[in-house]
Amino acid sequence: MVAAAGNRAASAGNPPAAEVSEAPVRLVVVRADPSILHVDLDAFFAAVEQRDKPSLRGKPVVVGGIGLRGVVSTASYEARRYGVRSAMSTAEARSRCPHAAYLGTRFEVYRETSQAVMAQMRALSPLVEPLSLDEAFVDLAAAGLHDLTVEDVHAIGMDLKEAIREASGGLTASVGAGTSKLIAKIASDLDKPDGIVVVPAGTEAEFLAPMQVTVIPGVGPATAQRLGLIGVRTVAELQQLSEEELVRQVGVAHGSSLHRLAVAADARAVVSDRETKSISVEDTFETDLIDRSLLAAISDRMAHRVAERLQKAQLSGRTVTVKTRMHDFTTHTRSSTLAGPTDDSRVIARVARRLLEDSDVSGGIRLLGVGVSSLADWIQDDLFTESEDVPIDLAVLPERPRERLTGYYPGQDVVHAQHGAGWVWGSGRGRVTVRFETATTPAGPVRTFAVDDPELTRLERVVAEEDSSSTGTA
DNA sequence: TCTGGGGTCCTAGGACCC
DNA sequence: TCTGGGGTCCTAGGACCC
Numbered sequence: 331m332v333a334a335a336g337n338r339a340a341s342a343g344n345p346p347a348a349e350v351s352e353a354p355v356r357l358v359v360v361r362a363d364p365s366i367l368h369v370d371l372d373a374f375f376a377a378v379e380q381r382d383k384p385s386l387r388g389k390p391v392v393v394g395g396i397g398l399r400g401v402v403s404t405a406s407y408e409a410r411r412y413g414v415r416s417a418m419s420t421a422e423a424r425s426r427c428p429h430a431a432y433l434g435t436r437f438e439v440y441r442e443t444s445q446a447v448m449a450q451m452r453a454l455s456p457l458v459e460p461l462s463l464d465e466a467f468v469d470l471a472a473a474g475l476h477d478l479t480v481e482d483v484h485a486i487g488m489d490l491k492e493a494i495r496e497a498s499g500g501l502t503a504s505v506g507a508g509t510s511k512l513i514a515k516i517a518s519d520l521d522k523p524d525g526i527v528v529v530p531a532g533t534e535a536e537f538l539a540p541m542q543v544t545v546i547p548g549v550g551p552a553t554a555q556r557l558g559l560i561g562v563r564t565v566a567e568l569q570q571l572s573e574e575e576l577v578r579q580v581g582v583a584h585g586s587s588l589h590r591l592a593v594a595a596d597a598r599a600v601v602s603d604r605e606t607k608s609i610s611v612e613d614t615f616e617t618d619l620i621d622r623s624l625l626a627a628i629s630d631r632m633a634h635r636v637a638e639r640l641q642k643a644q645l646s647g648r649t650v651t652v653k654t655r656m657h658d659f660t661t662h663t664r665s666s667t668l669a670g671p672t673d674d675s676r677v678i679a680r681v682a683r684r685l686l687e688d689s690d691v692s693g694g695i696r697l698l699g700v701g702v703s704s705l706a707d708w709i710q711d712d713l714f715t716e717s718e719d720v721p722i723d724l725a726v727l728p729e730r731p732r733e734r735l736t737g738y739y740p741g742q743d744v745v746h747a748q749h750g751a752g753w754v755w756g757s758g759r760g761r762v763t764v765r766f767e768t769a770t771t772p773a774g775p776v777r778t779f780a781v782d783d784p785e786l787t788r789l790e791r792v793v794a795e796e797d798s799s800s801t802g803t804a
Numbered sequence: 805t806c807t808g809g810g811g812t813c814c815t816a817g818g819a820c821c822c
Numbered sequence: 823t824c825t826g827g828g829g830t831c832c833t834a835g836g837a838c839c840c
Contacts (some may be wrong), residue, residue, distance in 0.1 A: 374840095394808075401808045416840080417820095421805045435809095462811090462840045548813095550838050564840090583814055584837090589805090612809060649832085659807070663834060812839080819832085 360596035364528050365470040366600060367487060368506040368514035369451060369494070372523035374464035376406035376442055379433055381499050390414070390430035393421050398616050399696070403435060407523060440464075443498050450493040454486070459600045467511055469600035484505045486528045509534060510596035516545050534594030546591050553580055553588075555567040568592040599766045606643065609633045610651070610701025618657050618694030622687075625634045625698060629681045629686050630702035637675035640702060645703035646671035650678055652685040655697035664688050671706045678702060745786040 351442040375393040380386045390409035394402040412427035420432065451458045459471030470478065470486065478486075487505040494503045502524035506517025509531050516538070517527040529537050543549050543557055544563060556579050562568050566643065568576075569592045577585030589634065590596065611632045619625055623777035640646055651665040664685040672678065682700045 399806090399807095400810075401806095403808080416806080418807095419806055422807095425805065465840070548838065552837055581815070607812070608810095610810070614808060651833095662836080665833060666831060697808090701811095810840090812837105814837085815835085817833090819830100821828100821829085821831105 345552045354395075358590060358597045359575060360534075360595065360597060361471065363471075363476070363531055364483050364507045364513075365469040365475060365478050366508060366511055366514045366520040367470065367483075368491070368511070369447075369468060369496075370468050370504045370506075370518045371447065371464040371494075371503045373404050373406050373410075374444075374501070375435060375440055376402040376409070377501050378440055380406060380503065381429075382439070387433055391433065392427070393433050393435055394418070394431045394628050395435050396422055396432050399614050399675070400445060405430075415600050423538070429480055438658075443501070444495045445493050447501070447503075447772065451488065452570055453493070454490055457600050457602055459602055467514065467600045472600070484526060486729055487528065491524070491526065498569055500664075503626050510594060510599065511598050512546070512591055512596040513537065519545075524687065535569070538592070539569065541565050543568050546588065548584065548591075549588070553584070555579060571572070589772065604704060606645065608701055608703035608705065609636055609639050609643070609645070609647070610653075610699055612653060612697060612699030612701075614655070614697045615695075618695040618696050619698070620691060622691060625682050625686060625691060625695070628698055629682045629700055632698070633679035633682045636700055637678050639672055640673040640705075640761040645705045645707055646673040647706065648672075648704040649702065650685065651699075651701045652682050652689060653697070653699035653701070654686075654689050654691065654695045657694055659695060659696075661697075662689060667704065672702070672739050695785040734754070 339351070376391045379391055379393060380389075386406075388408065389406075390412065391406040392402055392409050392414055393402055395406045398421075402414060402416055402418045402423050404416060405414040405423070407429050409423075409430045412430070414427050414430065423430070426430070427725050440463050444460075446643045448458060449462055450467055455468050455470055455473035456473075457469035458468040459469075461467070468490075475482075475486075484507075487507060491505060495501060496767075499620055502520045504518050504524060505526040506514045506519065506529075506700060507513040507527070508517055508529040513529050513534050517529050520527045538545070540564060543672070544554050546565070549557075556566070560575075560579065561569075562571065568588070571589070571592075573586055573589040578587050579585065582587065613628070613632070619628075648669075648671045649665055649667045651663050655660065655662050657663045666676075666681050666685055668681070678700070683713045686698075
C-alpha cells in the first residue's frame with residue numbers, strides 16, 4: 331500500500347524501503363458479511379445550529395457563505411423542501427426560501443461535535459475511517475465481530491445511532507451497511523434522514539443494477555455525460571460494458587476501477603489515520619481584485635496561515651502553490667518545489683509572492699489561494715543540529731562550477747539544489763540552513779542563519795550574480 | 805440574483821538521467 | 823554515430839467529494 335509508506339519515506343532524500351509490488355488483482359475478495367458501516371450525520375451543520383438555538387428547530391436553516399458570493403454548505407430538511415441544496419449560491423437559496431435563517435459556519439463547534447460522534451464509533455470498533463466531519467466508515471470485522479447476519483448488523487447500527495444521538499445532543503445519523511465501502515456508502519443514502527439500510531451479502535450486484543451510474547462515488551457530471559453518450563445511464567448498463575471500452579471512455583485508472591465497482595467488486599480496506607497530503611488556504615473576494623500590492627499582502631497573510639497550520643500539525647512541505655481564479659471562473663495554479671521542506675511563513679510567503687508575480691492578474695481575480703504540498707513529517711532536524719559557527723569564505727563562491735547552481739531561483743531562498751545535488755538548504759523556525767559546497771569540498775560545512783541575517787542576503791546576492799553571469803556567458 | 809473552502813486522485817507533457 | 827526506452831520528478835489542469 332502506498333499509504334503505508336509514510337511521510338518520511340515519501341520525502342526527498344529518504345527513499346522508501348523496497349515495497350512489495352502487488353500483482354494485478356483479478357479476483358476481488360469481498361467479505362462474506364455486511365460488516366462495513368457507513369455513518370452519515372443528517373444535515374450536520376444545520377442540525378448543530380438547530381441543536382444550539384432551539385428557536386430554529388423545525389424551521390428552514392441554511393448554513394454557509396452569507397456574503398455576495400457565498401454558497402450553501404448545508405440546508406436543513408425544512409429548507410430542502412424549498413429546493414435549497416448544498417453548493418447552491420446563497421443568493422439563489424434566498425430567492426427560493428427567503429424566510430429561512432441564514433447562518434455562517436462555526437467550524438470549531440462542528441469539529442467538537444464531530445469528535446464526540448467519532449468517539450462513539452471508535453468505542454464500537456478500533457477501525458474507523460473519517461471521510462469528513464460528518465461521515466465515517468466503521469469496520470466491524472476489526473472489532474472481532476464475524477459471521478454477522480443482517481439482523482445482527484441492524485441491531486448494532488441502531489445502537490450506534492442511539493449512542494450518537496446521546497453523545498451529540500440529539501443529532502441523527504443515517505447508517506448503511508454492506509460487504510464493502512461502496513455498498514455501505516450507497517446504502518446510507520437510501521433512507522435519510524435517521525435511517526438504516528443493511529444490504530445482505532451476495533445481493534450487491536442486483537442492489538446496484540437499477541441505480542443511476544451517478545450513485546457510484548467518483549462518477550460526477552463529466553463522467554456521467556461521457557457514459558451517457560454511449561447509452562449508459564444505469565449501473566446495469568455499466569455492468570454490460572467491457573473494461574477496455576470503459577478505459578477508452580474515461581481513462582485507465584477510472585475505467586478499471588469503475589469496471590469493478592459496477593459489479594460491487596470492491597475490496598478497499600477501511601483505513602484509519604490517513605495522511606495529510608496538502609494544506610491550503612483560499613479566499614474568494616466580494617469583488618474582483620486587480621491591485622498587485624494588495625494581492626501580495628493578502629498572499630503574505632495566507633502564507634502565514636498555511637505555515638501556522640503546518641506547524642500545528644508538525645508538518646513541513648516542499649511545494650508551494652498559488653491559485654488564482656479569474657472573473658470567468660477559469661482557474662490557474664503556479665507551483666514551485668523547494669530543495670528542502672519548510673514550515674516557515676517567510677519562506678512560503680516569498681515563494682508565493684514570486685509565483686503570484688508570474689500570474690496574470692490584469693483582468694482582476696475573484697479568488698486567491700496559497701497551499702503547500704509534498705509534505706514531510708520532519709523538518710530536517712539533522713541540518714539544524716549540525717555545527718553552527720563554521721566560518722564561511724564567500725570568496726570561494728565564484729569558483730564554484732556552473733552545474734552546482736542548477737535550480738537556483740533568484741528571489742527565492744538562498745541556493746536551491748535539485749535532487750540533492752549542489753547546495754542543500756532547509757528552513758523552518760525562522761532559520762535557513764545552508765550546506766556549502768565547493769569544487770574541492772563536495773560536502774562542505776553547514777551553517778544556519780536567521781532568515782533576516784544580512785549575511786544571508788549578501789550570500790544570496792553573490793550567488794544570484796554568479797548565476798546570472800554564468801547564464802549570460804553560457 | 806451564478807458558482808465556497810478544504811481536500812484527494814489522475815493525466816499528460818517535458819526535463820533529465822541511465 | 824544514431825536511435826530509443828524506462829523511470830522519476832516537476833508542473834498544470836481537471837474531475838470529484840463533502
